[in-house]
Amino acid sequence: MDDAIVFTLNGKQVRYAGSATARLLDVLREDYRLTGVKCGCREGECGACSVILDGRLANSCMVAMGRVDGGTVTTIEGYRETARFKALDEAYASVAAVQCGYCIPGMVLASECILAKNPHPSEAEIRVGISGNLCRCTGYNAIVKAIGIAAKEGEGLW
Amino acid sequence: MREISEPVPKKDHAAKMDGSAVYVADWPHKDMLHGKFIRSPHARARVVEIKLPPLPAGYFAVDKNDVPGINEVHIVMDDTPVYANETVEYIGEPVLMLVGPDEDEVKRLADETQVVYEELPPVLGIRNFDTVFFDYRYDKGDVAAAFAAADQVYEEEFETGYQEQAYLETQGMIARYSDGKVAVHGSMQCPYYIHGAVAKATGLAADKVRIAQDITGGGFGGKEAYPSILACQVAVAAYKAGGRPVRVVFDRREDMEYTSKRHPSLCVYKAAVKDGRVTALDIDILYNAGAYTTLTAVVLQRGVIAASGAYNIPNLKVRGKGVKTNTAPSGAFRGFGGPQTFFAIEMMMIHIAKALGEDSLAFRLRHLARQGDTTSTSGRYHFPVPLPAMIEAVDQASDYRRKRAEYSKAQTGRFRKGIGMSLWFHGAGFTGSGERDHIKAVARLRKRPDGRVEVLASQTDMGQGIKTTLCKIVAKELSLPLERVFYENPDTDRVPDSGPTVASRSLMIVGELLRQCAIQLRERWRDGEEQTVEEHYKEPDFLLPFDLDHFQGDAYPTYSWAVAAAEVQVDSLTGVQEVLGAWGSFDAGTPIDQNILRGQMEGGFLQGLAYASMEQMEADGKGRIRNNSLSDYIIPTAMDVPVMEAQAYVEEYPDGPYGAKGAGELPTVGGAAAYLGAVEQALGGASLGRIPFGAEDALSVLRADAPKEVG
Numbered sequence: 001m002d003d004a005i006v007f008t009l010n011g012k013q014v015r016y017a018g019s020a021t022a023r024l025l026d027v028l029r030e031d032y033r034l035t036g037v038k039c040g041c042r043e044g045e046c047g048a049c050s051v052i053l054d055g056r057l058a059n060s061c062m063v064a065m066g067r068v069d070g071g072t073v074t075t076i077e078g079y080r081e082t083a084r085f086k087a088l089d090e091a092y093a094s095v096a097a098v099q100c101g102y103c104i105p106g107m108v109l110a111s112e113c114i115l116a117k118n119p120h121p122s123e124a125e126i127r128v129g130i131s132g133n134l135c136r137c138t139g140y141n142a143i144v145k146a147i148g149i150a151a152k153e154g155e156g157l158w
Numbered sequence: 159m160r161e162i163s164e165p166v167p168k169k170d171h172a173a174k175m176d177g178s179a180v181y182v183a184d185w186p187h188k189d190m191l192h193g194k195f196i197r198s199p200h201a202r203a204r205v206v207e208i209k210l211p212p213l214p215a216g217y218f219a220v221d222k223n224d225v226p227g228i229n230e231v232h233i234v235m236d237d238t239p240v241y242a243n244e245t246v247e248y249i250g251e252p253v254l255m256l257v258g259p260d261e262d263e264v265k266r267l268a269d270e271t272q273v274v275y276e277e278l279p280p281v282l283g284i285r286n287f288d289t290v291f292f293d294y295r296y297d298k299g300d301v302a303a304a305f306a307a308a309d310q311v312y313e314e315e316f317e318t319g320y321q322e323q324a325y326l327e328t329q330g331m332i333a334r335y336s337d338g339k340v341a342v343h344g345s346m347q348c349p350y351y352i353h354g355a356v357a358k359a360t361g362l363a364a365d366k367v368r369i370a371q372d373i374t375g376g377g378f379g380g381k382e383a384y385p386s387i388l389a390c391q392v393a394v395a396a397y398k399a400g401g402r403p404v405r406v407v408f409d410r411r412e413d414m415e416y417t418s419k420r421h422p423s424l425c426v427y428k429a430a431v432k433d434g435r436v437t438a439l440d441i442d443i444l445y446n447a448g449a450y451t452t453l454t455a456v457v458l459q460r461g462v463i464a465a466s467g468a469y470n471i472p473n474l475k476v477r478g479k480g481v482k483t484n485t486a487p488s489g490a491f492r493g494f495g496g497p498q499t500f501f502a503i504e505m506m507m508i509h510i511a512k513a514l515g516e517d518s519l520a521f522r523l524r525h526l527a528r529q530g531d532t533t534s535t536s537g538r539y540h541f542p543v544p545l546p547a548m549i550e551a552v553d554q555a556s557d558y559r560r561k562r563a564e565y566s567k568a569q570t571g572r573f574r575k576g577i578g579m580s581l582w583f584h585g586a587g588f589t590g591s592g593e594r595d596h597i598k599a600v601a602r603l604r605k606r607p608d609g610r611v612e613v614l615a616s617q618t619d620m621g622q623g624i625k626t627t628l629c630k631i632v633a634k635e636l637s638l639p640l641e642r643v644f645y646e647n648p649d650t651d652r653v654p655d656s657g658p659t660v661a662s663r664s665l666m667i668v669g670e671l672l673r674q675c676a677i678q679l680r681e682r683w684r685d686g687e688e689q690t691v692e693e694h695y696k697e698p699d700f701l702l703p704f705d706l707d708h709f710q711g712d713a714y715p716t717y718s719w720a721v722a723a724a725e726v727q728v729d730s731l732t733g734v735q736e737v738l739g740a741w742g743s744f745d746a747g748t749p750i751d752q753n754i755l756r757g758q759m760e761g762g763f764l765q766g767l768a769y770a771s772m773e774q775m776e777a778d779g780k781g782r783i784r785n786n787s788l789s790d791y792i793i794p795t796a797m798d799v800p801v802m803e804a805q806a807y808v809e810e811y812p813d814g815p816y817g818a819k820g821a822g823e824l825p826t827v828g829g830a831a832a833y834l835g836a837v838e839q840a841l842g843g844a845s846l847g848r849i850p851f852g853a854e855d856a857l858s859v860l861r862a863d864a865p866k867e868v869g
Contacts, residue, residue: 033186034177035177035180036178037177038181038326038375039183040328040410040788041788042409042410043410043788043789045787045789046326046410046788048326075177076176076177077177080176080177085176089172089175089176093168093171093175094165094167095753096165096167096171096751096753096754096756096757097757098168098170098171098174098175098621099622099623099757099761100325100326100327100374100375100377100620100621101170101173101174101175101179101373101375102181102325102326102327102375102376103326104174104175104177123800127797128797130796131795131796131797132795133796134326134788134793134795135326135796136323136324136325136326136376136378136761136793137326137376137621137761138757138760138761139757139760139761139762139763139764139794139799139804140760140764140795140796141802142753142756142757143796
């Protein structure tokens, strides 16, 4: 009997034969070498390790591999291949929303989750949507602005 | 606006945006050894014995006896040991490191390692010090005469807590020793500081030490001196490991609890007032240095120099002590000693105005320093002081004066509002003659035969955008497209020592050196050839020499200026405070990139407000810091200050590139008093003097004001 964990990772089906209690964060970084997934606290507080799990933003440090079985995981490495990423990329660049960069992969995936749910979010909705992702550099204004720009310039993508 | 201020996409944007940027933790580490510290559980103790468990082949321990050079970390003074000596001086001080190929096994062995200690009584709490590391004093005018002639004398105490940098990327280093040379790379602000420290600890010649910066996930001062300590520890381990790289990456709790934070402070201000004007200040300042001196001398210098704020007070007596307690050494944090005394002077001025029955802003305006006035250290404000115009800009943005008047009326509802304003400066660059006597910056440009130009300097980009701004300066002088000018992360094998990335100096000092390099290269440019040009720092000739023994002369060549207003609502039922809006005007000279400058101002402004409101960290009665996680030490989210506006005001500095001056630290320095001033008003005119000020603090003020039951 095969009790491996099978899930879709960045569009490809993968089979993980390790422990069901391993952290998704560690498995993504160490087993799949997806180091765009950052570790900021390992306690579910900072959001640097955010991934999209079955369509929702999740702190991968708080997810056991058993939960992922049969599911779909998208990290920045998968997301960066999309047209939506390109719209966010240009928007973030246009307002210099990236400083140290450590929160950014998680922040980009949070941006995606905001816009996927609501293609025309208000500023307040954007702030709620990224409130689980800490950024110590920007004071958030530039990131909030960038998501608004992406929504406008990427009209039709979401 | 100057053309150079036009924003461009940042040089480091793409790799950080798509997740391909490699930070220290991201290097493949299957073949590396992992290091784990065994730390002191006591604030002060004698190390009696280390009992190691049986170590499997390939695992080893590293302690003070393994240090091949001198067991001291070279910082300003060299009292910090690489590994603990006979005693440990704070909870978390590393006694030894366990090293081996499997991280889990290293952790298991670390758990089984026993260190026998003989506990000693620790010194805890800033008021209980018995060791004074540094004791500074300076005088201006005749303080005794001013107090003798005073109409009123006011005295008040101000206290500030720790502030943790909370950069999103924790500290980490990787070191390898091979062929007689040690190479260290990791998260850092100052490669050449580390270079000097590692050379001393390993006993290796300068050319046998190589330090390279990895992409660094935030610093804010926290990666100024601490990486020298960690790099020495890891380099010593690598020396023993015989060729295999050794890796140490901190977890969040380890980083928050044991690495340096902003110095807690206790200041006593005494003011003489004559005819409604402050004629003298007698100021006593204590900064809690923690267990070792690290950067306390220079942090304290900046604090004592700023003690009288942006005001022209003719008579001053300022005394500042950096005192030892048995806690993790305090260190650099954006603002570097300025936030503590600016908080004190601003609150003092607000309170004196209140006692005199005068509007606090009008009172402060009457005391403002102007161009040509003497500074606290009897130097000069050589350039215009633009604060009055900046106050008007902030008043316009925030509607400060109208709100201040409105909220001063009695408030009895559940939610009560207040608005506060603070004024401050940041001395641009190193204090005193540090730049000329110690740093002696050298910067280079190398033109490749293909016409591309490389910036060779030791400045580190930790998010603040220095890679982009330096390249913009060079590209402009050479009339090259920005893509043809590039800047790799500094590596001491490749770049000269253009100094550390601290003190808001990089753009102002190194940016100007590189501008001079570019002019030189432009004049000598020959197509198709490789060419290298170099420039050395020269002090501006207008400076009045600074005498550090007496704190006399120009402490800084120029100043960056700021004004901030904060509007706060207090819930009188719960004490919870909410920032309704924050508005700032910041003069860092010419923006070399408007977007980058705005990002610095907004991010720093928020840190400064959070310093006063939510960021609380304390050492308990045993010297232990328990607010050591992002669950217990709260930094702002995107919802905490939804309305925050940072405007740029431009007063050009002729000796900075295109008029730019120090930017990075400015926004963090003085927002605290705007915040607490607003809270005071919301609480019906209480006089407050301590930050952080939380919900419980507000409740105790409200309870004290509540009618008491009698009989």
